[in-house]
Amino acid sequence: MTSKEKIQRIDAYLQGNLSAEQEAQVEQWMDDYLSGTLSLEDQAWFNQKLQQDTAFAQEVNLQRDIRLGLEKAMNQEFQQTSLYKDLLASTTTEIDQNLKNRFVLLEEQLAAKEEKVIPLQSKPVNRSLYYWLSGVAACLILGFFVYLFWQNQHKPEQLxxxxxxxxxxxxxxxxxxxxxxxxxxxxxxxxxxxxxxxxxxxxxxxxxxxxxxxxxxxxxxxxxxxxxxxxxxxxxxxxxxxxxxxxxxxxxxxxxxxxxxxxxxxxxxxxxxxxxxxxxxxxxxxxxxxxx
CATH class of the missing domain: 1.25.40.10 (Tetratricopeptide repeat domain)
Structure with a gap:
């Protein structure tokens, strides 16, 4: 598709004359532009269209505002968690120990639950379930940990x-x-x-x-x-x-x-x-x- 054809497709998008698949393609261009992954070739005609078409510029700005709003909402929600506050207060060298301590605490809590259940059962608790739950808990903590650093270390090209x-x-x-x-x-x-x-x-x-x-x-x-x-x-x-x-x-x-x-x-x-x-x-x- 040539640059001229892409611009024509954007015009049709603004007029609401595209199929769902074609609309998704135009929205992908806007998403790539806002995330910094649009190719250099496409950046040329995209920037030209932004300067010449006020309606398109407003649409791109709207998409940018939506992205920023979602990022802010997610960030604010995560910042309310105790994990975020603990990690934020830790230095890089302290973070590994911080996570280890949490794993130990989770294991202790799971073990305590296991002990409470034993007297009520004729069979010992399934240890594989215990280890599976431990693994899930560890993955959740690690996931939050990665999310924290992703939020606070944006790539330069994204910014x-x-x-x-x-x-x-x-x-x-x-x-x-x-x-x-x-x-x-x-x-x-x-x-x-x-x-x-x-x-x-x-x-x-x-x-x-x-x-x-x-x-x-x-x-x-x-x-x-x-x-x-x-x-x-x-x-x-x-x-x-x-x-x-x-x-x-x-x-x-x-x-x-x-x-x-x-x-x-x-x-x-x-x-x-x-x-x-x-x-x-x-x-x-x-x-x-x-x-x-």
Whole structure:
């Protein structure tokens, strides 16, 4: 299926003109996008559709809110358990002993129940049942243990997919020889053709190296085309320039670059700096740090 056919299928989905199987396929694309498993090829047309179709963007945001709500509800429910509180209070070296102690306690409780039953029976208790119950109890504890760490150690690519959103372009007016080049670059970016946009912004900067607008959008174009080293370098240049209107936004996207590159320490430092600003990106930084 070509990108054009996939976009047409999304249009039909929004109009309610698909079979159940076709609807499931579109919902799978959205789920893959939100979980960070959508292929690079599909990301290109998907992001383009998000920018150009408000109804589709609202649908994806709704799916994201539903996922976040479910995750939050599950997390809050688990945090009420004594196991969560005990493990949270333990260091890594203490956790193994913590689990061993719980296994011992379970065995003692099962043994006590066995002793109470013996006087009422003419036959000894089935030991295999006892060991089976012990195994079930151990599996339950281990399952909660794994769940705890899964909840508190999200993979960087999952967090990136959850928090990354293409930056919507703003109209920028310029005079001089670079005007046509910049307009072409902005148009390509707006249309989701980030490869062309990157080349055009590079040309723009060759003519006007101090143009902070072109440099910021060039960094984002690199990010969209998975040129992460170039994106990192360019966004750093925006931040290091004389304080400008893009500084905070560049910090946010650079933090995401660090995150996807497994530079969690660098990402956290930037997010902490953003957190001091109680604006839009400050709040997003707080939310992201809670999940790292």
């Amino acid at each position: 990136y997919a959850k928090y990354y959103e293409p930056y919507m372009i703003a109209s920028v007016q310029r005079n001089g020889s670079a005007q046509n080049t910049q307009q072409q670059a902005m148009q390509a970016y707006e249309e989701g053709d980030y490869q062309l946009a990157a080349k055009a912004f590079e040309s723009c900067l060759s003519l006007t190296p101090q143009d902070i607008d072109c440099r910021f959008y060039l960094g984002l174009s690199y990010l969209e085309t998975q040129q992460l080293p170039k994106a990192e370098q360019t966004l750093k240049q925006v931040i290091q320039a004389t304080p400008n209107e893009y500084t905070t936004r560049a910090q946010w996207y650079l933090a995401l670059v660090y995150l996807i590159n497994n530079k969690s320490k660098d990402a956290r430092l930037l997010l902490q700096e953003l957190s001091r600003d109680h604006g839009f990106y400050g709040k997003k930084a707080d939310m992201l740090m809670e999940e790292m």
